[in-house]
Amino acid sequence: MLIVMRTDAAASDIERVLNTIHSMGYTGHELAGSTRVAIAVTGNDGAIDPAHFENLPGVAKTIRVTQPYKLASRNGSNIRPAVKVGTSEIGGGSFAMIAGPCAIEEREQVMAAAEAVSRSGAAFFRGGAFKPRTSPYAFQGLGLDGLKLLAEVRDRYGLNIITEAMDEHGVDAVIKYADCIQIGARNMQNFSLLKYVGASDKPVLLKRGLSATLEEFLLAAEYVMSVGNAKVILCERGIRTFGNHARNTLDLSIVPAVQRVSHLPIIVDPSHGTGHNYMVTPLARAAAAVGADGLIVEVHPHPERALCDGAQALTTDQFLDLARQLTTLLRALGPDAVAASTSSMSEQ
Amino acid sequence: MLIVMRTDAAASDIERVLNTIHSMGYTGHELAGSTRVAIAVTGNDGAIDPAHFENLPGVAKTIRVTQPYKLASRNGSNIRPAVKVGTSEIGGGSFAMIAGPCAIEEREQVMAAAEAVSRSGAAFFRGGAFKPRTSPYAFQGLGLDGLKLLAEVRDRYGLNIITEAMDEHGVDAVIKYADCIQIGARNMQNFSLLKYVGASDKPVLLKRGLSATLEEFLLAAEYVMSVGNAKVILCERGIRTFGNHARNTLDLSIVPAVQRVSHLPIIVDPSHGTGHNYMVTPLARAAAAVGADGLIVEVHPHPERALCDGAQALTTDQFLDLARQLTTLLRALGPDAVAASTSSMSEQ
């Protein structure tokens, strides 16, 4: 931590700060600038609460230096290992495609979507049985019946299943039927839920909160990991800004930012990230080109009849076309092109 | 809902939209503008999913008209009733002061804070036993022991207790020991938790999410109310913006906005809303002047030793000074001054 003193700080103010640092068992280093003094703190193991200093006389502000996450950090390693999900894996140099409808509605819908997803060559199927909806009057999902349909998809198509849980009961059910527990954007800082999935050994797909900073995102992953579950996959799904041409603003710059400081895989959701059918394919291409470890995309055999988020779902034909475009794009870029541009990305 | 057609929409496109509306049991009204056609939908009882129309050929965009919340709405009434909390109440024309430390740390700290809060004339005491912390390595609260100390405060000082619950187990415990369940900003869209407190009969203090719109805020209240618990108090606690001189941006304009469309009381948290000790008193005065139904403020006998958010806590002396300023200000403004400026605020 760096404590910046006011230009009018008295010698006794500086002394008091140094004494406070000393009493905490740390070392203070006085750095005299041209107009004011700054005091650096060393010897601390984790982050220091700025409250110890911010209201002391003569203190202008405090600046934190120590990064607060540990397990989610790269820690100097060049390896970004894959996370195993069912019979396949996400990260580690491969490109994962996860697709399926927003909500599980009924058998015919699920199977038509699954058939297309399977045909595209994707290894993962998504679909919500428990739906977090902004309005209590909107369709809330099929619950257990939805999970059973998902299990049927796995049996029939060999696809690995990713589905959301919203509470402890939901986690227990999802663990029983699926391969990966999704934590939604609105629950990214539901710390009780994060600890609960941290105690399981299922992989966790953690979506970025609508207004989460990179640090908060990684600290949410750290919550899961600190309990013992290291199998976390991050997902960018758009952030909330003043912009109104899309439902959210897809922040692709977080992909290289995460890859620079963390070993965790990061995928992109262009469906929730844009909210409009016509934007999904271009932004999906962009996510692949930026170097994301995969995509999660909404596909529906009849978007106009969807009970949830139909406006952003691709038709099965549009999805198969996207899959073809991505294959071409990823083959062209190749591992070398991507590697060349990320070669300078060791841990921060 | 209003469906705006493209300028190049064909007559058959318009026909298709009208047919779709008709097949849903609603009525479509074609409105010919100078360059394009819009189609208004009537006959619907609740909000219509735009997905039914957004991807149809010739459709430019959809505009929702129906407000999606019902129970949280004023519905034409001029009465904004109080919510009873323990032996006192919030809203209904009175000004509620809720104060106490961010986290319950130990008996001496709690009682010193409670003594000051009681002395100020406030009727409500706050303090966290379960703490939602951004980092898993930060102090997580005393849990049950904290709740017992809060119950002691009620017994000794006659203050009504408001404390946060983060999950179902926490709600069960808080209901046993406290007078009002606080739902934190990061759980504002934890819909499972909202339903769970909706099933209890304790009042609920619902904090606005960091990036929640007015509509999302009222729909979160609607979740609680739709299960059967109408005792919801709203709380503005700062939103996330690009601004960096304060920890959050306190949005006081939401106070008149809520009062215009909803009968629910709305209070303001200038402590989390600013994050800096020196801003709390000025913004608390502003919240009272804007017409809020009350305040929730952090007070700590020794902010520099606080285990949580000490940088924003008032000392007990600063708090008593604030209480005096507010008494003067509220007496000067009086019910008439406030009423005069809000007389035009009937339901939206």
Next chain:
Amino acid sequence: MLIVMRTDAAASDIERVLNTIHSMGYTGHELAGSTRVAIAVTGNDGAIDPAHFENLPGVAKTIRVTQPYKLASRNGSNIRPAVKVGTSEIGGGSFAMIAGPCAIEEREQVMAAAEAVSRSGAAFFRGGAFKPRTSPYAFQGLGLDGLKLLAEVRDRYGLNIITEAMDEHGVDAVIKYADCIQIGARNMQNFSLLKYVGASDKPVLLKRGLSATLEEFLLAAEYVMSVGNAKVILCERGIRTFGNHARNTLDLSIVPAVQRVSHLPIIVDPSHGTGHNYMVTPLARAAAAVGADGLIVEVHPHPERALCDGAQALTTDQFLDLARQLTTLLRALGPDAVAASTSSMSEQ
């Protein structure tokens, strides 16, 4: 500046950074933390460009410590002097009321507004002759004819005139007819214009940009001051956020933030800051209570006929009622109440 090294930085990386600092004529201080090294730079007079270090091997990030504004800073002084505007002044402990229509439309409208403003006891009249409009098809202002009407208001009512200039020609005209040049939010970083008004000796009312940080706001003032014109008055007028219940989000926390670090007066515009008639009076009261040095408010004899921003204008009756409320509120708070809460605010 503080340069934070990666945890995997080699000794030679640290050496290279220290050499770079030395070659720039500054001093580097190596601070060994538990997991990584930070290097503090002293001896610099102004801010250092982070580019010199950010791309060097082993560097994780740079943190700026030196504040980049000088003339706008309090520099340890407890005095926040008033700025003289025409026959009156803004800041220095008084509360300035500036009011008038958004745009000057015709004589009758201007005089009806001016009569009410004069009757309220306000000392300043506002009104736009040159209007920055988002659409090129919207009313662009009366230009020179508008300025002449403003000069007539000054002659007839003794009100000091504040009006906006959008370019050099406009500045030349405004200087001739008015007492204070307003720079609009959209021109806050029009650096050529800032330098041009900096070369005049008229006071400048500088509105905060829609997405300006505190530092950028003060640096915009610094542009004007660095050319030689120290008579700058700051104005908060709402920032752009995701919020949609108001036209902008009025950020009242910037008032104490500015007063802590700068000697410049800061006033508040609740009209543009909210965009809705029903919000103006509550937010105006809040601005006075937070300790602002004044207000700038839109008043129109017939808001429903206004050619510009009528939805946010107060009627003359509403304005006179607001003026009465403010008088009561300011008398109640008194200089002592405000002073008590800002006593700890010396320069940062």
Next chain:
Amino acid sequence: MLIVMRTDAAASDIERVLNTIHSMGYTGHELAGSTRVAIAVTGNDGAIDPAHFENLPGVAKTIRVTQPYKLASRNGSNIRPAVKVGTSEIGGGSFAMIAGPCAIEEREQVMAAAEAVSRSGAAFFRGGAFKPRTSPYAFQGLGLDGLKLLAEVRDRYGLNIITEAMDEHGVDAVIKYADCIQIGARNMQNFSLLKYVGASDKPVLLKRGLSATLEEFLLAAEYVMSVGNAKVILCERGIRTFGNHARNTLDLSIVPAVQRVSHLPIIVDPSHGTGHNYMVTPLARAAAAVGADGLIVEVHPHPERALCDGAQALTTDQFLDLARQLTTLLRALGPDAVAASTSSMSEQ
């Protein structure tokens, strides 16, 4: 426009609104919903000011339907024509590469950058002679000497020159020496400057403001076009959000959004859009993959010595590697892949 009435609106309130619409020469259509009435306005040619209705008794809110830009609109056409810039063109199906240093510093720097840009096959060179800097104490550019060096680059390498103008004097100079006038993000709503370049016949590269909506962006273009200059090229360069891992948040979703409603070319600036060297190449690839009409990238022979924004500049080697990656990527995607995904994008 749609005028939504309150649920408690009286019949006389509805009557008054209809009369007001009639008195303006338009037609009002009363639409009775289940709980409240909405009134649609037709017959208007341009946007209607909501102020005429917002403060009338019984009115809840107004919703604008008419889009306010005309010349920048696609207006039903499927053609998005190229804009000619010097000897080449931007848009119309080709991919434009614009590169060069942030600021023109001295001959050796300029020529080293130009040599690399020329070698990459790019047709456009950028470099600032007049620099908009946040601080008045930062390097402000070489002015006329910089323009002369740019003209030399054109003569020697045949590159077309794009450079920024900040005011009328700057525009006059840029017109004399360069092929395209750049309007910076901070001047996007400097309406006087927009009209001034609108009166010239040089192409204009218009950068999106830091907090500009799509509509404001297109209306800024409309300002230029409404004076007579239709040669506008749009540029996304990152918006301001709460995010802090990048200097700005690059909003790639605006590319398909612009292409859907406007015929103007839109390019992307990943240098200012991210602010960090290590992010530029991945985001440049993403911009190409999303379907942008080109890129503007900062290249500097010695970024660590740059006088402006060095942290985000690519070295000449990095730039040449990027150019190779883009060639591969664009060839793989091909016009068909892009066309397939945008086939549904006719005018809104």
